[in-house]
Amino acid sequence: xxxxxxxxxxxxxxxxxxxxxxxxxxxxxxxxxxxxxxxxxxxxxxxxxxxxxxxxxxxxxxxxxxxxxxxxxxxxxxxxxxxxxxxxxxxxxxxxxxxxxxxxxxxxxxxxxxxxxxxxxxxxxxxxxxxxxxxxxxxxxxxxxxxxxxxxxxxxxxxxxxxxxxxxxxxxxxxxxxxxxxxxxxxxxxxxxxxxxxxxxxxxxxxxxxxxxxxxxxxxxxxxxxxxxxxxxxxxxxxxxxxxxxxxxxxxxxxxxxxxxxxxxxxxxxxxxxxxxxxxxxxxxxxxxxxxxxxxxxxxxxxxxxxxxxxxxxxxxxxxxxxxxxxxxxxxxxxxxxxxxxxxxxxxxxxxxxxxxxxxxxxxxxxxxxxxxxxxxxxxxxxxxxxxxxx
Ligand SMILES: Nc1ncnc2c1ncn2[C@@H]1O[C@H](COP(=O)(O)OP(=O)(O)OP(=O)(O)O)[C@@H](O)[C@H]1O
Ligand SMILES: [Mg+2]
Numbered sequence: 001x002x003x004x005x006x007x008x009x010x011x012x013x014x015x016x017x018x019x020x021x022x023x024x025x026x027x028x029x030x031x032x033x034x035x036x037x038x039x040x041x042x043x044x045x046x047x048x049x050x051x052x053x054x055x056x057x058x059x060x061x062x063x064x065x066x067x068x069x070x071x072x073x074x075x076x077x078x079x080x081x082x083x084x085x086x087x088x089x090x091x092x093x094x095x096x097x098x099x100x101x102x103x104x105x106x107x108x109x110x111x112x113x114x115x116x117x118x119x120x121x122x123x124x125x126x127x128x129x130x131x132x133x134x135x136x137x138x139x140x141x142x143x144x145x146x147x148x149x150x151x152x153x154x155x156x157x158x159x160x161x162x163x164x165x166x167x168x169x170x171x172x173x174x175x176x177x178x179x180x181x182x183x184x185x186x187x188x189x190x191x192x193x194x195x196x197x198x199x200x201x202x203x204x205x206x207x208x209x210x211x212x213x214x215x216x217x218x219x220x221x222x223x224x225x226x227x228x229x230x231x232x233x234x235x236x237x238x239x240x241x242x243x244x245x246x247x248x249x250x251x252x253x254x255x256x257x258x259x260x261x262x263x264x265x266x267x268x269x270x271x272x273x274x275x276x277x278x279x280x281x282x283x284x285x286x287x288x289x290x291x292x293x294x295x296x297x298x299x300x301x302x303x304x305x306x307x308x309x310x311x312x313x314x315x316x317x318x319x320x321x322x323x324x325x326x327x328x329x330x331x332x333x334x335x336x337x338x339x340x341x342x343x344x345x346x347x348x349x350x351x352x353x354x355x356x357x358x359x360x361x362x363x364x365x366x367x368x369x370x371x372x373x374x375x376x377x378x379x380x381x382x383x384x385x386x387x388x389x390x391x
Contacts (some may be wrong), residue, residue, distance in 0.1 A: 116132075127338075145158075147172065172205065178215045341354075346362070
């Protein structure tokens with residue numbers, strides 16, 4: 001017994017020390033009351049995102065078809081995310097094919113809801129979810145990110161401090177809880193990243209896991225698997241794509257996101273231990289999906305893809321695992337992979353993504369390789385969305 005008390009105290013001390021250390025880390029990384037701010041993009045980046053050539057972009061300025069943007073004394077133009085959207089709107093007005101520059105959904109298209117999952121911790125769910133959200137937003141899509149992980153890593157990446165900002169309320173839990181749920185619009189936050197809104201996550205979400213068994217016994221409607229979809233109905237008209245970052249477990253929260261999804265991405269690190277763990281994950285998911293679909297959940301997905309993360313193309317055993325997965329799952333394995341990159345992990349150290357950091361902060365080739373790999377992944381995801389909308 002005495003031992004247990006000591007351990008309790010020790011854990012509490014550790015927790016308190018860590019909280020203090022993290023606070024001071026955050027103070028160093030961000031000024032005390034600073035909000036995150038999105039950087040400007042170079043002309044080259046802007047042209048790439050708009051899908052036009054740099055010379056055409058220059059010509060648009062020369063012809064005064066688009067407003068002037070921030071220009072350095074040396075004459076270099078820099079574009080904000082808002083500038084990019086303005087340019088898209090102008091180009092779209094005169095585009096020969098509608099939907100060339102604004103590729104979001106049109107009348108009759110359903111909102112696309114993507115879940116990044118796997119119960120293996122650290123397989124890259126949050127990293128891929130946030131990079132996909134940001135790339136799609138920069139390409140003009142209206143994005144809602146939903147953080148259903150009690151760890152709230154995604155919420156942290158958007159510059160919030162979940163343990164302070166949403167300790168008792170303000171997370172997605174409020175919109176799916178069984179007792180007087182709030183409209184989802186009341187928890188949705190604008191973020192520093194233009195084009196992305198966030199339904200925050202936080203520890204409160206754990207309550208949903210605890211309350212669901214009792215709610216099932218009491219037959220509270222809608223049941224757990226339909227609650228996320230029900231909550232989304234109110235706001236889905238405002239977005240093209242909704243992105244769920246799931247916790248590393250196959251609980252009620254994950255099931256609820258699954259049942260609201262139109263597309264699934266299972267993130268997988270290509271080593272045999274992870275593949276074994278994924279095999280159990282798929283087996284369990286199949287069993288659970290059978291149960292909820294018998295209970296009346298709709299299970300129609302437009303696509304399911306395996307997304308290989310932390311890939312090291314020169315590593316022999318990894319190559320073998322990837323070949324094995326491709327042979328087994330065929331087209332369901334995404335062609336593009338997320339390379340293992342210190343640019344991704346280093347950016348993560350300061351709660352940033354590769355799209356947020358400046359190229360000059362990194363070794364050029366390291367940065368370019370990471371960006372190329374992420375762009376390829378996200379552009380493949382974009383084409384899945386376009387296909388689901390019948391284009
Ligand atoms: N391709 C990559 N290259 C280098 N580091 C990566 C890569 N992908 C993810 N990481 C790093 O690995 C860590 C775990 O990634 P991430 O948080 O995305 O995993 P997760 O599946 O969301 O984890 P959890 O299960 O805890 O939610 C992070 O520190 C992230 O920066
Ligand atoms: Mg995560």
